[in-house]
Amino acid sequence: MFLVRKTRLLLAADRGSSMLAVIGLMAIAGIATLAIAGSTMNSLSVSSATRAGVQAQSAAEAGVDDALLKLTSSTCTAAGWNTTTPASAVAVSYSTSATNDTWVSACPTQAALRVKILSTGEAADFGVGGNSTGDARTVEAIYAYVPASTGTPGTGSALYSHNFGTFAGSSQLNSVDGSEPVVQVRHDNVTCDITNTASTGILNADLVIADGGLEVGASCQIVGDVWATEPVSLHDSAQVHGNVVAPSVKFIESTIIHGSVWTTGATVLETSAWIKGSVTAGSLSMINSAKIDHDAWSAGATTIGHTTNVITGHLTTQTLSNSGPGVITGGTTVVAVGPGAGSAPASAPVVPDWVDVDYDLADWPGYQVATMSHGCRLADIQTAANLFTGPGIIDARECPQGVFLKENTVHLSLPHDLAIFADRFEIGLDAQIDAPGATARKLWLISPDETADGAPTCRNPSDNSDITQSFIVQAPVTAMLYTPCSIDLGFSAQWRGQLYGGTVGTAGSAMLHYAPVGIPGTDLSTGATPGAGGTIARLGARISIRDLNG
Numbered sequence: 001m002f003l004v005r006k007t008r009l010l011l012a013a014d015r016g017s018s019m020l021a022v023i024g025l026m027a028i029a030g031i032a033t034l035a036i037a038g039s040t041m042n043s044l045s046v047s048s049a050t051r052a053g054v055q056a057q058s059a060a061e062a063g064v065d066d067a068l069l070k071l072t073s074s075t076c077t078a079a080g081w082n083t084t085t086p087a088s089a090v091a092v093s094y095s096t097s098a099t100n101d102t103w104v105s106a107c108p109t110q111a112a113l114r115v116k117i118l119s120t121g122e123a124a125d126f127g128v129g130g131n132s133t134g135d136a137r138t139v140e141a142i143y144a145y146v147p148a149s150t151g152t153p154g155t156g157s158a159l160y161s162h163n164f165g166t167f168a169g170s171s172q173l174n175s176v177d178g179s180e181p182v183v184q185v186r187h188d189n190v191t192c193d194i195t196n197t198a199s200t201g202i203l204n205a206d207l208v209i210a211d212g213g214l215e216v217g218a219s220c221q222i223v224g225d226v227w228a229t230e231p232v233s234l235h236d237s238a239q240v241h242g243n244v245v246a247p248s249v250k251f252i253e254s255t256i257i258h259g260s261v262w263t264t265g266a267t268v269l270e271t272s273a274w275i276k277g278s279v280t281a282g283s284l285s286m287i288n289s290a291k292i293d294h295d296a297w298s299a300g301a302t303t304i305g306h307t308t309n310v311i312t313g314h315l316t317t318q319t320l321s322n323s324g325p326g327v328i329t330g331g332t333t334v335v336a337v338g339p340g341a342g343s344a345p346a347s348a349p350v351v352p353d354w355v356d357v358d359y360d361l362a363d364w365p366g367y368q369v370a371t372m373s374h375g376c377r378l379a380d381i382q383t384a385a386n387l388f389t390g391p392g393i394i395d396a397r398e399c400p401q402g403v404f405l406k407e408n409t410v411h412l413s414l415p416h417d418l419a420i421f422a423d424r425f426e427i428g429l430d431a432q433i434d435a436p437g438a439t440a441r442k443l444w445l446i447s448p449d450e451t452a453d454g455a456p457t458c459r460n461p462s463d464n465s466d467i468t469q470s471f472i473v474q475a476p477v478t479a480m481l482y483t484p485c486s487i488d489l490g491f492s493a494q495w496r497g498q499l500y501g502g503t504v505g506t507a508g509s510a511m512l513h514y515a516p517v518g519i520p521g522t523d524l525s526t527g528a529t530p531g532a533g534g535t536i537a538r539l540g541a542r543i544s545i546r547d548l549n550g
């Protein structure tokens with residue numbers, strides 16, 4: 001009896017110990033579960049915040065693009081507005097100072113010197129777990145502002161070519177005052193040194209091709225933005241330091257785009273092509289070490305074919321084939337029905353049709369006139385110019401072979417502003433054009449277009465004008481060469497002013513130093529002429545851009 005009671009007591013004690021062990025194991029499992037859940041939630045919180053940050057950053061940059069579109073198309077009517085897809089809040093202000101931080105919250109006025117765009121983007125998917133650090137991003141961009149002018153006709157671009165242009169060799173275009181000039185081509189394709197890999201052509205200008213495409217190679221560099229209406233192709237280490245806007249692009253062989261790219265069709269990157277900005281495309285293809293430093297947006301398919309391909313930002317696309325697989329640091333959003341066209345680029349500057357300039361003395365009030373029909377060489381021009389007591393015109397249209405500003409060790413020194421009208425100009429050797437003292441002087445060399453049809457009418461192909469050898473236009477002279485025939489700037493020639501021709505090309509080590517000259521009585525600007533032949537207001541070069549996200 002005592003044995004039975006003792007046994008029952010031992011069994012009860014054993015059951016109590018087992019219960020304690022089970023409870024202990026359950027507590028440990030619960031703690032582990034809580035730890036795993038906490039770690040999972042923390043990881044989810046961080047990853048969702050990163051995703052939200054990428055989306056918000058893309059939305060903020062799209063807000064800046066939307067503001068640029070409104071400012072360049074004169075549709076900015078309020079100091080602030082909201083965009084919806086992607087979502088952003090945009091604020092515009094301007095400063096009448098080039099240096100201080102006093103800003104007026106409004107669209108820019110005539111007195112504005114700078115414009116500030118403040119864009120706060122909102123993520124499409126907010127962070128979870130209480131992590132809201134990436135839900136919003138703010139980008140600030142500041143641009144120079146060039147107000148409208150109403151006093152004088154527009155002077156036009158640094159270089160205007162009605163038909164195709166060729167920039168070859170180590171030729172360069174830059175600005176006398178540091179401003180960003182514009183090269184305008186109305187029709188046909190443009191090439192920039194696609195044969196000689198030993199040369200480095202530098203175009204310090206925006207390039208606008210109204211009816212054609214662009215092929216760039218052999219270390220050619222375009223320092224400004226590029227707009228084209230036909231495909232753009234870069235190869236052989238070519239570079240564009242600004243943005244590229246075209247129907248489609250193909251970048252290969254270590255080419256670099258320092259800005260962003262917009263295409264309605266295909267964007268193709270191969271063999272170490274590098275876009276340092278973002279991409280907005282109809283479709284996107286990347287092969288062999290190609291990379292994109294910011295976000296990529298493909299309205300259609302995206303194909304990534306190698307492990308060396310990198311998109312540092314976020315990819316938004318309709319479909320993705322990543323067989324490399326390449327690296328997409330900022331994550332991917334696939335929208336099966338298509339994400340739409342994405343953000344819009346800044347509008348292309350208008351390239352006007354050809355402006356016919358004839359011989360009309362009514363456009364030159366106050367100018368004295370001399371007529372020349374023989375002895376049309378540099379020394380003869382100097383003799384005639386010395387007889388003027390003020391600004392003068394030399395009518396050399398009857399010179400059988402045109403005007404020869406082509407002499408060794410001879411200078412044409414301008415005592416006053418001077419315009420020369422002739423069928424053609426032969427300019428070269430080591431002749432120079434200068435002026436006594438430091439007073440600015442203007443020179444116009446004009447082969448008039450007497451057919452008023454909005455197109456260059458070159459009556460004789462031999463009437464082309466060449467600027468060659470070591471010819472120099474020296475400061476303080478600025479010069480405009482206008483001809484409906486072709487202009488060739490070559491060898492080591494240096495032109496200070498503007499070129500306007502039926503066809504314009506540069507080669508060798510020639511240099512065009514842009515300075516505005518224009519033609520009296522003629523508007524060579526972008527086509528809009530507010531007031532009495534002025535120019536429309538426009539954004540200048542970007543001064544700064546930065547993230548304001550701490």
